[in-house]
Amino acid sequence: MRLLAVSVFLATLLASALGTVDTFIVSEAPIAKANLLANIGPSGSKSQGAKAGVVIASPSTTNPNYLYTWTRDSSLVFKLLIDQYTNGVDTSLRGQIDNFVAAEAVLQQVSNPSGSVSSGGLGEPKFNIDETAFTGAWGRPQRDGPALRSTALITYANWLIKNGNTSYAQNTIWPIIKLDLDYVAGNWNQSTFDLWEEVSSSSFFTTAVQHASLRAGSALATTLGQTSVVSNYNTQAANLLCFLQSYWNPGGGYITANTGGGRSGKDANTVLTSIHTFDASAGCDVTTFQPCSDKALANLLVYVNSFRSVYSINSGLGTNVAAATGRYPEDSYQGGNPWYLTTLAVAEQLYDALIVWNKQGNLTVTATSQPFFSLFQSGIATGTFTSTSTTFTSLTSAIKTYADGFVNVVAQYTPSNGGLAEQYSRSTGAPLSAVDLTWSYASALSAFAARDGFVPASWGAAGLTLPSSCQSNSGGGGGGSSGATVAVTFNVQATTVFGENIYITGSVSALQNWSPDNSIILSAANYPTWSATINLPASTTIQYKYIRKFNGAVTWESDPNMQITTPASGTFTESDTWR
């Protein structure tokens, strides 16, 4: 009797342990799809007033008001729909996709506070849902938008060409893509607000999606005979790939999200990059930070662990168990809670990694990824483990369980109607901030697809090599410079009190990547002129500010950031007055 009770109990436990994620996906997937489509005009049930093909971020109109269309959100949502359509998962989406193409063609031409179509307007982050410009104050420009939009449209154009509709791809879609890619190629080295619309500097996500868009765009241009753009797209892509390397923080073992911002730099920005630039044909390539690359795995661990002590819903969870994650640990927006889409992104990166390991039949543990793999097998040695080894089997099975854990966290904090808001409470798990966030639904559907083994079309990440000049460019933050440096003397007139000092920091590693703690002290030998000479990357646009430090207090100069463009060679002197 007792034995029976115990075994029934165990069987129930086993069934629920095995079944939770599957059960959640079965119920959540159709809800996510329906609610996603409800947020697309003209006939989505929650998007009244949105023009055809316009994606609203959320139907929420107050606290926060998200009844706008963001280029980033819309493009990520339509990338998902285009993947579903072109893979035959949902052949009913054709009309929606063509509406999106038409809507984006209109939005590109709308003059807005970032400019006109030919003067920077493509970097505008959001528009009204009737396709007019949003003219209020905002963090602009955001230069990931054109890259994400063109990437979605390139996927569609490639499918159309393969399926005998080259003329629509050539005549209607290519002109939209070309505007976006010309903008990316021409402006990638300019500062941008990050995907969270907060920090103006350079941003890993933006750099990475720009890189991928130019690679895919150059291949499409070749297919369509649009050869005049190819060499410029390839050149700028090579520069972007160089610059991308500079975000890696070797000491911390993670990818620093932004060159500005004065934060730890641990940020979902980097995990989202990994899933949105996944290209299975590149294997575990590290230069493109593929999901199974050692750097991306090390980064995932640091990112996840940064939330363990900041959200009380994570307390008591073991370090090898999934946890709730948000945008970045210092976040305070709308309470600074965990986000559904960031928690799901962690699961998706791991599912993508599993796809590649299983496909290539091995996985490699390096010194960089050892902390990650040690979660699942303590003391694991570096080396390559083939799929016939027990190490491979037990690691991949433990990583699948860990990945499912992130979906389970989302399942646990999804209300019974299946609605996915933007955030869930750090202390209770209850949904918070914008309801029915379209991007949350897209993130659920793409994580579920990755769990099922879905592999998106390649964007051309396989076989890329770093330009040789990159390797010697230890500064790296120069945005594709040749590796040459110039000695720059900064002189600033500043009156100080005894014990107060002037420092400088800025947007490149030679200026300590906006870190006030590591900022460089100036000499007061010629007071009131404070001075320092620093080797900076040549031919590079660099932002900086002076800082005062007195008795532990840090005072930044007022906005905006200062900016210089260094010469190709020689020396350079910059004379400023403290602001």
Ligand code: NOJ
């Ligand atoms: C705020 C998020 O930080 C940003 O990434 C997003 O585009 C908008 N909300 C709209 O969803």
Ligand code: NOJ
């Ligand atoms: C953080 C500082 O507080 C701010 O003043 C500066 O502009 C940014 N870093 C860099 O964009």
